[in-house]
Amino acid sequence: MQSVHTMSAYDEELKYLSKRIAAMGGHAERMVEQAVAALVNADPGLAQKVIRDDAVLDEGQREIDDKAIIIIARRQPMATDLREIVGAIRISADLERVGDLGKNVAKRVVAVTDGRQPTSLFRGLEALANLALTQLKEVLDVYASRSVEKIGFVRDRDDQIDAMYTSLFRELLTYMMEDPRNITPCTHLLFCAKNIERIGDHATNIAETIYYIVTGEQLPAERPKGDKTDKIGLSETLPVK
Amino acid sequence: MTDLDAEQRGIAQTIATRLWNSHWLLAAGIVAVVVVYALAAISAYVVLAALLLLFAAAMLPVAGARQSAESGAAIEAIGLQRLSGEYLAAAVADPLIIFDRTAIIVHANAAAFAAFGGIAPGMSLSLKFRAPEMQALLDGVLSGDVASDVIDYTEKLPVERAYRVSASSVGHATDLYVLVFKDQSEARRIDRMRADFIANASHELRTPLASIAGFIETLRGPARNDPAARDQFLQIMQSQTGRMARLIDDLLSLSRLEMKPYLKPGTEVDLRETVDSVIDSLGPLARENSVVIERDYADGPLDVPGDRDELFQVFENLLENACKYGQSGGRVVVSIAHSDAGSEPGIDVTIRDFGPGIPEEHIPRITERFYRVDVETSRTQKGTGLGLSIVKHILTRHNARLSIKSEVGQGAAFSVHLPTH
Numbered sequence: 141m142q143s144v145h146t147m148s149a150y151d152e153e154l155k156y157l158s159k160r161i162a163a164m165g166g167h168a169e170r171m172v173e174q175a176v177a178a179l180v181n182a183d184p185g186l187a188q189k190v191i192r193d194d195a196v197l198d199e200g201q202r203e204i205d206d207k208a209i210i211i212i213a214r215r216q217p218m219a220t221d222l223r224e225i226v227g228a229i230r231i232s233a234d235l236e237r238v239g240d241l242g243k244n245v246a247k248r249v250v251a252v253t254d255g256r257q258p259t260s261l262f263r264g265l266e267a268l269a270n271l272a273l274t275q276l277k278e279v280l281d282v283y284a285s286r287s288v289e290k291i292g293f294v295r296d297r298d299d300q301i302d303a304m305y306t307s308l309f310r311e312l313l314t315y316m317m318e319d320p321r322n323i324t325p326c327t328h329l330l331f332c333a334k335n336i337e338r339i340g341d342h343a344t345n346i347a348e349t350i351y352y353i354v355t356g357e358q359l360p361a362e363r364p365k366g367d368k369t370d371k372i373g374l375s376e377t378l379p380v381k
Numbered sequence: 382m383t384d385l386d387a388e389q390r391g392i393a394q395t396i397a398t399r400l401w402n403s404h405w406l407l408a409a410g411i412v413a414v415v416v417v418y419a420l421a422a423i424s425a426y427v428v429l430a431a432l433l434l435l436f437a438a439a440m441l442p443v444a445g446a447r448q449s450a451e452s453g454a455a456i457e458a459i460g461l462q463r464l465s466g467e468y469l470a471a472a473v474a475d476p477l478i479i480f481d482r483t484a485i486i487v488h489a490n491a492a493a494f495a496a497f498g499g500i501a502p503g504m505s506l507s508l509k510f511r512a513p514e515m516q517a518l519l520d521g522v523l524s525g526d527v528a529s530d531v532i533d534y535t536e537k538l539p540v541e542r543a544y545r546v547s548a549s550s551v552g553h554a555t556d557l558y559v560l561v562f563k564d565q566s567e568a569r570r571i572d573r574m575r576a577d578f579i580a581n582a583s584h585e586l587r588t589p590l591a592s593i594a595g596f597i598e599t600l601r602g603p604a605r606n607d608p609a610a611r612d613q614f615l616q617i618m619q620s621q622t623g624r625m626a627r628l629i630d631d632l633l634s635l636s637r638l639e640m641k642p643y644l645k646p647g648t649e650v651d652l653r654e655t656v657d658s659v660i661d662s663l664g665p666l667a668r669e670n671s672v673v674i675e676r677d678y679a680d681g682p683l684d685v686p687g688d689r690d691e692l693f694q695v696f697e698n699l700l701e702n703a704c705k706y707g708q709s710g711g712r713v714v715v716s717i718a719h720s721d722a723g724s725e726p727g728i729d730v731t732i733r734d735f736g737p738g739i740p741e742e743h744i745p746r747i748t749e750r751f752y753r754v755d756v757e758t759s760r761t762q763k764g765t766g767l768g769l770s771i772v773k774h775i776l777t778r779h780n781a782r783l784s785i786k787s788e789v790g791q792g793a794a795f796s797v798h799l800p801t802h
Contacts, residue, residue, distance in 0.1 A: 155505075158505070159484075159505070162508040163507070165511045166513055166515070166516060170512060259580075263750070263752070267749055270538065273538055274539060277538055281509070284508035284509045287499075300745060307744075307745050308746075
């Protein structure tokens with residue numbers, strides 16, 4: 141992975157950074173997974189656990205920042221090493237945001253599951269969460285294997301996530317129009333869906349950072365057009381069935 | 382005193398063994414000396430000196446012999462070490478990973494490669510297994526706080542898997558550690574399946590059951606003496622029971638698929654033959670819907686690794702949908718083509734209909750269980766809402782992708798990308 145330095149302590153420090161990133165990634169994945177599970181199974185206990193766990197990620201980010209600054213000051217890194225360290229700072233910031241978004245989903249569990257909601261409401265959200273989590277998992281796997289040539293999947297899945305989010309947006313609007321009592325839970329679910337979609341975006345950011353770390357070049361800029369919910373008006377929603 | 386005794390006895394023993402070890406040589410020497418004494422006239426003192434020299438020589442340790450014996454043992458021990466390392470790991474059916482004290486993978490057996498794609502010697506374990514409990518397990522064993530530890534580890538994506546993972550150090554001071562994964566997915570899944578099946582079945586079976594119950598009530602009451610209505614009601618009831626039976630079949634096959642998320646490796650499927658037999662088996666349905674099925678196959682061998690029965694079901698479900706929902710287009714095109722685009726080479730099977738198409742907002746959702754684009758059409762076409770969900774499940778197991786392209790009014794194309802690797 142890294143080239144050998146005369147000072148093995150330096151290598152140790154760089155390895156420690158990537159190990160901390162992986163640990164943060166594992167925590168972030170677990171938090172999002174549990175937040176969605178808490179939502180789908182109406183489990184406030186699990187939601188509380190997710191909210192508490194966020195502190196671990198905050199702590200992780202602070203530690204990586206400190207360590208990275210110290211390494212830069214002490215070792216004057218160049219080329220790959222410098223990219224590795226700056227990349228670690230950026231990835232940890234993205235992972236910390238993923239944790240926050242997961243926490244926000246968990247916070248809404250009580251409000252959404254207040255009344256009894258039909259399971260069909262959650263099915264779409266679960267599918268969206270699975271897509272976003274797969275994205276995060278595969279990106280972090282690339283961080284482990286450094287095989288950036290496979291990074292093309294990131295853009296494909298980003299498109300899928302956006303399409304799924306747009307579809308979910310329409311569906312939730314339809315439910316709200318059907319029955320005003322649905323407005324409260326559906327609004328919360330809309331925010332949950334938005335949060336999960338953002339998690340996918342952060343995963344894409346991480347992928348771009350990894351590409352930069354490994355190749356020293358930016359991933360060619362052809363950002364997908366994003367979700368289309370900004371264009372959905374009342375007349376565009378589905379007829380109530 | 383006893384120590385000295387033991388030492389003396391030890392020395393005596395060594396002398397005895399050394400003498401014994403070279404008794405042939407000694408005997409030959411004595412004979413030679415005696416012969417020389419008899420033939421040549423040498424003085425008895427010389428003979429005595431020669432004999433003493435002989436005995437002294439015999440007492441010297443037989444260094445050469447001993448050394449060769451020792452090195453033989455060493456070679457054998459190295460052989461055993463090799464054996465117990467790689468071969469033993471290969472002989473273990475569960476995923477097994479050997480790693481060093483910096484958590485770098487040293488060796489992973491074939492089962493580990495099959496279960497966790499993308500691992501290679503030299504890769505960091507803590508980067509690959511990021512779950513908090515795995516990190517804790519690795520830290521615990523590597524720091525030497527515990528000699529060995531066991532945890533439960535689950536992976537949610539892409540298919541749910543549960544393992545009991547044990548980590549422990551190998552031998553004494555080898556600086557190597559081993560991670561063994563015991564698959565618990567099946568037990569876990571059976572539990573889940575039961576719960577899922579009941580939840581899904583009760584929800585989806587309620588509608589047809591309610592309508593049957595309603596008709597029975599009518600038949601016993603107001604329609605008791607109305608043969609025309611009775612006939613009509615019985616027909617509706619029959620179609621409802623048919624729907625329930627299909628639903629249960631689909632739910633069962635979905636549950637079965639979820640039970641065994643991995644594919645047995647090593648079997649090859651001939652796509653041309655499989656797709657042809659799907660088309661044959663759906664001939665009656667196509668004729669009934671007056672749809673013509675056209676074929677467009679690439680040349681050359683069209684083999685992919687996979688399970689024939691499962692892939693048959695994939696193409697059957699897709700083609701059935703195309704015939705039913707694309708009926709108005711009058712034709713369905715089935716094409717098989719090599720595709721080298723993207724990161725992995727493979728074969729694309731595309732089933733294209735020319736019906737009304739699927740509105741864009743539904744496309745990402747249609748593989749969800751019980752998701753229906755149009756509830757009414759699905760009912761009349763005897764859909765259960767599970768067909769594409771089954772397709773997606775099977776394709777995930779095959780490491781394959783389903784992509785759907787459609788424009789309203791232009792028909793829909795379902796494309797299955799199967800990697801050939």
